[in-house]
Amino acid sequence: MSPSSGSAAVSSGIVAHAPPGLRLAHFASLLADETRAVFLLSLLDGRAWTASELARQAGVAASTASEHLSRLTAAGLLAEERQGRHRYVRLADAAAARLVESVAAYALPGRDNPHTLRAAGASSAMARGRTCYDHFAGRLGIAVTDAMERRGLLLMGSGFALTEEGLDWFGGLGIHLLPAKSRRPMVSSCLDWTERKRHLAGIAGAELCWLALEKQWCVRIGSERAVKVTAAGERALYALLGIEADELR
Amino acid sequence: MSPSSGSAAVSSGIVAHAPPGLRLAHFASLLADETRAVFLLSLLDGRAWTASELARQAGVAASTASEHLSRLTAAGLLAEERQGRHRYVRLADAAAARLVESVAAYALPGRDNPHTLRAAGASSAMARGRTCYDHFAGRLGIAVTDAMERRGLLLMGSGFALTEEGLDWFGGLGIHLLPAKSRRPMVSSCLDWTERKRHLAGIAGAELCWLALEKQWCVRIGSERAVKVTAAGERALYALLGIEADELR
């Protein structure tokens, strides 16, 4: 995908025809600051935050946060919506989220360690289920992905792709996945940096997540990215994928 | 982030339990310098370069290059082998290569533009076929990948995975792909930043590349990463995948 061509890059100070090394370095420097990194990690839930929320999160002055947000937006990593006196920002698109995820997955230590899984025990709800930009992660994401593989809907051993049956399964939910509908892959895997296990992402993952929220199979908990499976959700997951409620706890 | 408790930094750069934002930023800062970026892009061919070659490539003094290489090595991105008075460095592993590729794919403009494909027309050989760390890229990589899809060996529309037939096909070549043999995915796709098209990577891609070089289906051209398909290679590609020689030119 890349920034929609030069325009964003130009406004951020880089010439379109700069040598590749310089372009790569300039771009990487966007992530190479703790404050901006905290912003991006916070935004990985795919939702919009206000400038002051992010400033508090990172522990910097509002003026500092403002400058950082302008830079990230100019580079095309963030999209913003102004509402009244608030500036809401979110990750620009799935490609931006994917990029942050992939760098984080490499840079951050594997937290397989059960007792440090999300250091503050407060967020065991996060371990159970959460959104990862626009699809499910946590045990919920893993359970769905694994169940799809068990049922022959998804190939995972030799790559990561939906089978014919998998496409039909989505069709049965009213989700019709068209190949090459956009530049974004229809199906891809996401290696979450807390779970260290691949789970369903891409358009298919996003559509499934959206459907589950719409049908109230899951609801968001508070203002966090954590989600909770409802009773109706447990029934649906069992009927559709044979997932036992125990698996999700 | 200003003071950032300077004591946090150790020789390798950062303590293990630093907050995620700081770790991510420290890591990204490795790519956030033009000289280091040039090094990494040069090393994307998967081969080993000497320190002075890289210094010349980037246009910096040997002392400067030495410091950069030490940093990249300490961080685990590069591996080094000392031979006599030479210091050879290469990308540490496929994960490191993948990381650089994914950031580059986002940061660098799409060079779909036919006439700027590898700016210096000198390297049309590169466009025909080359190695991308440890697997094939260029038209050769695309041709192999597409042919595998046409033959039902590879699913690409709904993800990216080998089918049963695909696994058998590899078995017929004497390549036995075992699931979960390592942390590296058996099959994955690589989006090359010059071609902008997915092609076969992962263990399967690497094994296939290695086999082709061993059987002299392809040979390296000069000291570049470009490869050339031999006459024996054309026969083999036709017999195995039905690839016409025209496709490769």
Add this chain to the structure above:
DNA sequence: GCGACCGTTCGGTCCGCACCGAAGGGTGCC
């Protein structure tokens, strides 16, 4: 209207770090 709040802009400060040249150790060649 006035005050509370959110965000931005502007000086000014300060630290990190990329860079070089010079000097020094290790290796290989003749």
Add this chain to the structure above:
DNA sequence: GGCACCCTTCGGTGCGGACCGAACGGTCGC
């Protein structure tokens, strides 16, 4: 042994950029 070569270490310099506080303009609520 002597010399050329590859690399490293060490001071010193200069620039980019992250940060803050203060001042200002917009937006909402009372």
